[in-house]
Amino acid sequence: DSHSLRYYHTAVSALGFGIPEYSSVGYLDDREIANYNSDSRKYRPSVEWMKKLGDDYWERNTQRARGNEARGRHNVKIAMERFNQSGGFHSYQSMFGCELDDDGHITGYVQYGYDGGEFIALDTRTWTYIATMSQAQISTQRWNSPEVQAGERQRNYLENICIEWLKNYVENGREDLERRVPPQVKVSARDEDDAMTLHCLVYGFHPRHVHVKWMKNGVDDVPSYHTTHVLPNPDGTYQIRVSAEVIPKEGDSYSCYVDHSSLGAPLSIVWEPEQRSAWVTPMVIAAVAVAIVLLGGLGFLLYR
Secondary structure (H helix, E strand, C coil): CCEEEEEEEEEECCCECCECCEEEEEEECCEEEEEEECCCCCCEECCHHHHHHCHHHHHHHHHHHHHHHHHHHHHHHHHHHHCCCCCCCCEEEEEEEEEECCCCCEEEEEEEEECCEEEEEEECCCCEEEECCHHHHHHHHHHCCCCCCHHHHHHHHHHHHHHHHHHHHHHHCHHHHCCCECCEEEEEEEEECCEEEEEEEEEEEECCCCEEEEEECCCEEECCCEECCCEECCCCCEEEEEEEEECCCCCCCEEEEEECCCCCCCEEEEECCCCCEEEECHHHHHHHCCCCEECCCCCCCCCC
16 A cells, blocks of 8 residues: 655644644654644644554654754744734744655655745755745755755655654554554535535545545436545544535436445445435345335644
8 A cells, every 4th residue: 555654734823723832743644643742842742553662752852853843943933034024923843754655656745835825835846845935945046956955855854764664663563553443434415496416425434535426316326516625533443524516317326436445345325315315334234135215304734
């Protein structure tokens, strides 16, 4: 399987909204694995299996995170000066990481942002930094200079060090990462004048990749009216909702098609016009081969 390792850092100019002045979060795929903030001043594991790395790892990375905190506080002040700002709430963010595909292809990325907008990005074709705001040009000119060549240094990190740690984390967390949790599916509908909007909520599944679509008469794909991103749940599983707008006619049937690696075969959950909502879980399917349980009623990225 493909895997990714990402780190997000945020520094703010003033306390407010319950946000610490500096925070850092690491993700393996879409699972938070470690975090640090200026309140605790400790780099801590977010999942049990990360504790396998030992006390030395956490102490070493705590010291590194404290250094990053100091740089983050400095960077937000510099950015404010560039934008001629003397006060208020401002944020300086960064995201960097790497991905390793099934075929061994490596992808790296580095982005910086200010107040929610992209500030600087690393072009991984030329390994030079691109200023996406005029206020960032001073930084990119220095970073791209022959004396500094910051992009080449990042290249070494992204293609070597980051990938090695990615492999290490995947090995330690393999049981958690490869667990298969089947989705639960709920279909519902809402009348809108002459049309009807069908909703298919798929939730509680792991791993993240899933294929969801509406079908007409079990054959024709129905264009999606709205599809959410695959979103994480607090328990490490995921959810997605796919909606389609249709004009129902007598004899037509609509079903939500769901395919996921945890399933022996794809699910096809039929929405019946006389029913306002239906839901099904794979546990029920396993018990009765194909079963539909009808219920009454309608049931991140900061980057820098």
